[in-house]
């Protein structure tokens with residue numbers, strides 16, 4: 224049985240990177256029996272029958288109720304490979320769709336997306352504490368079934384998992400405790416104890432994946448009792464579509480009584496997809512029935528159409544911004560960027576001047592915009608066009624930074640105040 228865990232950084236955004244790709248094809252392309260996705264960013268209202276009833280898979284979604292288009296995890300189980308006996312998608316204490324639990328004959332699977340630090344450590348640790356307690360309660364409720372905990376834990380475990388200078392954090396301490404108290408093992412590290420530069424997440428804004436300047440924060444944690452059945456575990460850094468890559472493990476687990484689930488939390492039982500479910504039952508009963516929209520499918524037909532629009536929509540423009548290159552700049556959202564870009568265009572019609580060459584590589588630099596709400600908001604600057612990487616890596620960005628000339632005159636006091644310390 225092949226198990227994959229992947230922070231897909233927006234299911235629709237990920238799908239849109241391969242125009243015309245169906246959701247079924249996307250799942251098949253992930254090539255696993257059990258797929259655990261994090262950060263789906265889906266809302267319940269966006270569900271289409273494609274997503275709820277993928278061919279051959281039972282689908283279990285947890286949505287954020289607190290914030291739309293945020294967080295969210297989903298587990299897909301190939302029903303011919305593994306029966307899902309029970310499922311719970313409403314466990315997240317933060318109401319942010321961060322946990323899906325599925326119970327199988329041989330193990331209990333927890334698919335989780337832990338909060339990033341994001342300036343709110345208390346909230347992050349609240350979820351981590353909940354998760355540890357939940358693992359303990361699952362172990363108490365299912366003493367015969369080992370726990371498999373997978374997902375984006377947003378924790379760098381050891382110095383070897385960090386491209387930069389590793390620092391022990393509250394998250395590190397939590398993960399150490401979880402592993403020892405719950406008897407879980409980091410399956411990738413178990414199989415590859417000395418593998419360095421084995422990362423699962425890279426900063427997209429700085430193209431750091433190109434120089435493999437990343438961190439390992441995505442895990443498949445196995446109950447120690449399952450280790451004899453772990454036959455392989457690896458990362459899949461070539462798999463594109465997200466700022467994370469999948470972690471994949473193969474377990475010598477077979478389920479002779481596999482079949483489609485009857486667990487009520489399965490998305491195929493959502494009332495609006497009852498039409499498709501009936502067709503599935505007809506199929507399972509040996510009768511094939513034509514794929515004709517049922518009267519009840521009216522609502523989902525509309526949703527399906529919007530989903531198709533997502534599939535055929537061109538991928539969003541990639542916005543690059545330095546996170547640390549300059550003194551203040553970072554592009555926070557594409558919408559913000561576009562609004563600044565529009566105002567810039569209004570001020571400076573025509574083509575921008577050719578960019579200066581960066582000091583380290585003598586290559587044309589990139590023009591960027593400050594989008595942090597500070598004195599330099601909206602200002603343009605040039606940075607090295609290379610991706611972020613380790614200091615001294617010639618393929619990585621040099622420290623070139625230069626403000627672009629302002630297109631319109633500014634008052635003397637503003638110009639002085641906004642002059643950065645690093646400018647030479």
Ligand SMILES: [Zn+2]
Nearest residue numbers: 581584607621
């Ligand atoms: Zn350079």
